[in-house]
Amino acid sequence: MGIIISTLNKSDTLYQDYIESIEIIDDVIRDDNDINTLIPTIVKNVIEIFKCERCWIIYPCDPKASTWQAVCDEAISPLIPKFEINVDHPTTTSVSDYFKKHIESAEPLVSLSHETLNVPGGAHFIQPRRSQLSIAIKPKSGEGWLIAIEQCHFERSWEEIEQKLFKHISKRINDALNNIFYAKELTKSKDNLNSLLKKLPDLILELDIDANIISSNKPLKNNRPNLNYRSHISEALSVSQIEELDFAIKKIKSREEEKITFELPLVPVNANEIHILSHLIMPIRKSGKVIGFLLIVTDVTEQRRSQDALTRLNNSLERRIGLEVDISRQKDHLMFQQSRLASMGEMIGNIAHQWRQPLSSLSAIIQNIRHKSDRDKLNREFLENITEDALKIASQMSDTIDDFRNFFEPSKAKERFNVNKAIEDTLELLMPTLLNNDIKTINNQNINIDILGYKNELSQTVLNIFSNAKDIIIEKVQRSRIIMIEISLSKNNRHVVISIQDNGGGIPENIIDNIFDPYFTTKEQGKGTGIGLYMSKQIIETNMKGNILVKNSTFEHEKIIYKGAQFTIELPLTLR
Numbered sequence: 001m002g003i004i005i006s007t008l009n010k011s012d013t014l015y016q017d018y019i020e021s022i023e024i025i026d027d028v029i030r031d032d033n034d035i036n037t038l039i040p041t042i043v044k045n046v047i048e049i050f051k052c053e054r055c056w057i058i059y060p061c062d063p064k065a066s067t068w069q070a071v072c073d074e075a076i077s078p079l080i081p082k083f084e085i086n087v088d089h090p091t092t093t094s095v096s097d098y099f100k101k102h103i104e105s106a107e108p109l110v111s112l113s114h115e116t117l118n119v120p121g122g123a124h125f126i127q128p129r130r131s132q133l134s135i136a137i138k139p140k141s142g143e144g145w146l147i148a149i150e151q152c153h154f155e156r157s158w159e160e161i162e163q164k165l166f167k168h169i170s171k172r173i174n175d176a177l178n179n180i181f182y183a184k185e186l187t188k189s190k191d192n193l194n195s196l197l198k199k200l201p202d203l204i205l206e207l208d209i210d211a212n213i214i215s216s217n218k219p220l221k222n223n224r225p226n227l228n229y230r231s232h233i234s235e236a237l238s239v240s241q242i243e244e245l246d247f248a249i250k251k252i253k254s255r256e257e258e259k260i261t262f263e264l265p266l267v268p269v270n271a272n273e274i275h276i277l278s279h280l281i282m283p284i285r286k287s288g289k290v291i292g293f294l295l296i297v298t299d300v301t302e303q304r305r306s307q308d309a310l311t312r313l314n315n316s317l318e319r320r321i322g323l324e325v326d327i328s329r330q331k332d333h334l335m336f337q338q339s340r341l342a343s344m345g346e347m348i349g350n351i352a353h354q355w356r357q358p359l360s361s362l363s364a365i366i367q368n369i370r371h372k373s374d375r376d377k378l379n380r381e382f383l384e385n386i387t388e389d390a391l392k393i394a395s396q397m398s399d400t401i402d403d404f405r406n407f408f409e410p411s412k413a414k415e416r417f418n419v420n421k422a423i424e425d426t427l428e429l430l431m432p433t434l435l436n437n438d439i440k441t442i443n444n445q446n447i448n449i450d451i452l453g454y455k456n457e458l459s460q461t462v463l464n465i466f467s468n469a470k471d472i473i474i475e476k477v478q479r480s481r482i483i484m485i486e487i488s489l490s491k492n493n494r495h496v497v498i499s500i501q502d503n504g505g506g507i508p509e510n511i512i513d514n515i516f517d518p519y520f521t522t523k524e525q526g527k528g529t530g531i532g533l534y535m536s537k538q539i540i541e542t543n544m545k546g547n548i549l550v551k552n553s554t555f556e557h558e559k560i561i562y563k564g565a566q567f568t569i570e571l572p573l574t575l576r
């Protein structure tokens with residue numbers, strides 16, 4: 001024929017035939033959604049349309065698949081050999097090539113009887129005088145299909161118009177396959193969604209604009225369609241729910257709110273405990289217009305119950321923690337007092353010692369006055385001189401008291417102070433006791449530095465450490481009693497490091513981890529409370545954000561190696 005469809009005249013019978021053929025296929029497709037019946041009907045109609053002897057469809061048309069199957073094979077005579085249906089055939093190299101050629105071609109492929117046909121089925125199907133027209137159908141999902149029509153008993157050259165029609169029909173089949181596939185997918189996901197919605201514990205209602213129930217995810221007791229919820233009270237909603245809903249719907253309709261949630265306590269039928277139901281209502285819109293509502297009712301009783309329990313627990317925990325914190329604060333305060341009193345007692349010893357000498361000077365002065373008076377030698381000049389001396393001594397004594405008083409005044413706010421000076425002042429207060437006990441202090445100050453903190457608290461800590469060192473030295477060391485103090489910078493220059501080391505022999509390893517515990521002491525009753533180091537740790541670590549550490553170590557002094565405890569205080573070098 002050699003005619004191209006676009007060149008056909010509309011009145012041409014060929015054109016009419018063409019259109020009719022397509023319509024036949026369209027009708028078949030429209031009437032059948034089941035692929036199992038659709039395909040044989042198509043195949044039969046194709047044989048009719050092309051007046052050929054055989055038509056078959058195979059799947060998958062995949063050069064890489066290991067097997068293929070004939071889905072349908074129809075012939076006009078039983079003498080014409082056919083494929084076995086739905087039986088796996090191996091994809092041989094020649095079949096794979098045949099599939100590949102089809103996949104790559106958009107046009108139908110023509111094989112004439114004088115050519116050797118390389119087609120599925122192998123040699124068995126190679127007959128003289130068999131002409132074939134075949135094309136791959138490539139649906140959107142899954143592998144391709146292959147459809148072929150054959151003329152078996154005589155040679156047939158496939159006209160261009162026939163090839164066009166064949167291609168056209170294959171496209172229609174492709175569309176049908178796609179549609180069936182999508183419809184299947186759609187039903188599947190719809191089913192999934194429905195079963196999912198059914199499984200939800202919530203009640204989901206779709207309402208129309210007049211609040212009639214259109215659909216629900218759970219069957220309602222009297223499942224009548226288009227039931228106005230007002231007549232549905234006993235099964236879907238209660239009176240109070242409906243009142244709240246009326247109010248919510250009004251608000252949404254007047255566009256005051258986009259969605260509304262409310263909770264209601266309810267006693268469900270056949271249950272005597274109260275349930276808390278949460279309601280979420282929101283509009284369903286179509287082209288911006290509200291056409292109905294979605295109402296989701298959730299039982300939140302358990303949630304609320306555990307939330308309440310949690311809040312109660314939190315509150316009582318908070319109260320208990322607050323109480324504990326108060327108690328421990330009071331305890332700490334008490335300990336501070338005790339510890340202060342203890343060192344005060346020690347300091348009174350120091351004051352007494354420091355006063356001994358000026359006191360004896362004063363009594364000497366008084367004796368001198370009496371002596372002069374006895375001998376009538378008390379003149380004005382002598383009296384003036386001696387009074388001046390006495391006043392000087394008295395003022396020195398008063399200074400000593402002031403020094404101690406200052407020392408025991410707790411620092412109120414953080415202040416900038418010189419670390420070296422603070423330590424020197426402390427050592428000065430301690431000096432009489434140390435000298436009395438023949439303890440030598442070696443003071444190595446490698447830096448001179450100011451920090452921000454509590455000066456008197458630091459002094460108290462140094463005092464506690466010195467006092468412990470003094471105790472152990474007096475107990476254990478007869479000759480060469482030494483305490484060495486060093487002030488330096490940490491390696492990263494971020495801390496000032498104060499190290500206090502004694503030669504008392506060290507702290508036994510089995511207690512070294514406990515010495516900072518409150519009330520831990522190895523001293524006999526009346527001599528130690530076990531608060532000193534606990535307080536020191538609180539001061540350094542909590543109040544001044546530093547560290548206090550202890551270890552046993554050795555040091556060398558005048559070519560002799562000494563062993564003892566080494567306390568290290570690290571304080572951050574901040575001035576703000």
Ligand SMILES: Nc1ncnc2c1ncn2[C@@H]1O[C@H](COP(=O)(O)OP(=O)(O)OP(=O)(O)O)[C@@H](O)[C@H]1O
Binds near residue numbers: 506531533534
């Ligand atoms: N330099 C040291 N050498 C050896 N042991 C020490 C040293 N410093 C502290 N200890 C040990 O640590 C314990 C706890 O010291 P801490 O200062 O806390 O209490 P305490 O000295 O016993 O009593 P107080 O509360 O009166 O100071 C001491 O009893 C002692 O056993």
Ligand SMILES: [Mg+2]
Binds near residue numbers: 464528
């Ligand atoms: Mg102590």
